[in-house]
Amino acid sequence: MFSLALLAYFATLLGISSFYHSLQKWQNHSEDKDISIPSLLLEEPFHKWGNRLLTKQKELLKEQQKRNEELKMYQNLFESLGEGVLVIHKAGHLLLCNSQAKKLLEVRKERKMEGLKLLEVIRNMEIYQFYKSLLHEPAYREKEILLGGRNRRNLLLRGTSIEDGKGKIFGAVIFLSDISSLKNLERMRKDFVSNLSHELKTPLTVLEGFIENLKEGGWENPEQAGKFLEIMERNTKRMSSLVQDLLLLSQLEGGKFQLDLQPIGLEETIQNIIEDLRSIWEEKNIKIHLECPSSLEIMVHANLFIIACKNLLENALRYSPPDSEVLVTCKEDSKEVRISVHDQGPGIPQHEQGKIFERFYRIDRGRARSKGGSGLGLSLVKHIVQAHHGQILLDSQIGRGSIFTIQLLKKKEEHKEKPYKTDITGVP
Structure with a gap:
């Protein structure tokens, strides 16, 4: 009798174990769609209990699947934002960090941030203190910070605390925006x-x-x-x-200037500009050498092009020492024409070269004003070249002078391929 009872008990355990294993296979989306229910569990009282358990399991899995889909949707939403997003638990560890936040904070894109302490990965006390303030005084807040690193940038932090269903704070969300351009x-x-x-x-x-x-x-x-x-x-x-x-x-x-593109002879045009600036180069005894094929023509808005070339050459003459030389070269290939002005001036420091085309920007303000000019010359050159869908390039070293090069397309049709856009933040 005892042996039969023990065998029955063992069979019952085996049946329950088999049933649980079947549920696990169903939960893990096994290819085996048929869930085998032991015959013992088809009898009362296990039959009713088994049906309830199976129904409850299906409901829980369906609810979990729904939550996973919602979570994935929100993750995709945060990833699509142009701003960085940090969701931080009140204990200090990250719950979410999108790719834009990693980029702004100079963290490797593949690094997993969730679960790590905020200070472990960011190491910025201003961001950490901003996060702590959201927990202590629940309210919407903003703060501007200067972030160091390889690329110094200005960030705008906007954040608020997050409450659970009972009204208790369990964390904070912070949005990070790069306002360096502004x-x-x-x-x-x-x-x-x-x-x-x-x-x-x-x-x-x-x-x-x-x-x-x-x-x-x-x-x-x-x-x-x-x-x-x-x-x-x-x-x-x-x-x-x-x-x-x-x-x-x-x-x-503003992109409002209408270009009237016409072919002009490059050598004759530059010769006329050199003659217009005679008083400057004669006074300083500067020799100007022009290397330009006599047959070279280019499609440009004549008046604007003359202004650009004259500003470049005048700038070279003003900053070149007396008894020096200025070289002007014109070269072409199948697509482009390049006009370069090479002076023997003091050169431009590397950290100043990105700003030299800004309006009124001067490296040495007192010295620059003594040399005349409005301070708008190089800015005009840049925008005139951009209006022709070209580029203005600068190659300069301290003590070796500077080379300014205008690159322009040769054919009129190529100017019409792209709308004119301007960039006032630096050299394109």
Whole structure:
């Protein structure tokens, strides 16, 4: 009797084990779709219990599958955002970190962040303190920080705490936005207003002084009055030139300038520019060498192209020392024409080269103003070249001078392939 009872008990355990194994196979999506239920469990009271267990298991698996799909949807949503997203548990470990956040924080894309402590992977106290403030004082917050590393950048942190179903805080979510470009534009705007004010103030002060002098009787001395008028005329032309350059630059930046492309002879055009600048290179005894095929033509907007080339050559002459040489070369291949201006000036530091094409930007402001010019020349060159869908390149070393190169397409049809866009943040 005891043996029969033990055998029955063993069979019962075996049946339950087999049934559990079948449920596990179903849960793991086994290819075996038929779940074998032991005959013992088809009898009362196991039959009713087995059906309930199987039904409950199906419901739980269906609910889990639904939650997994929702989780995947939210993960894809966070990945598609252009902003970095961090979801952090109140214990300090990461629950979610999308690829954009890894990029901004300079973390390898393949590195798994979930489950790691925030300070282990980010090591930035400002972000950590911002996260802690969200836990202590639940409210929407913003903060700007400067992030170091290989690429220094300005980040805007926006965050809020997360509550569970009972209203208790269990973590925080932080959105990270790269606002470096906005900060750069803000800096450029402030510099522009400051520099423009200075550029206009100097000639206006001169005019005001000489007008006052003439009012007090200076006009009675014809020779002195003539000199005053010459200086006043020169400063008036300087302001007029500045305003014209600003208007042209505004049109180019807005993409509103309509190009009238026509073929021009490159050698003759540059020879005329050299002649226009004769007073500068003769005064400094600078020799200009031009190497350009006489048959070379290019499709450009003539007036704009002349402004660009004249600004480059004038810039080279102003910064070249006396008794030096400036070389202008024109070369072509099947698709492009390249016009290069090589001077023997002081050269441009590497860290300044990305800013040299900004409006009013000067490496040595005092020295640059003493050499004349509005401070808009190189910015105009860049935007004129971009309007022709070309590139302006710079190769410069301290003590070895600079080479500015304009690259332009040769055929008119190629200019129409792409709409004109402008970039005011640096060299394309």
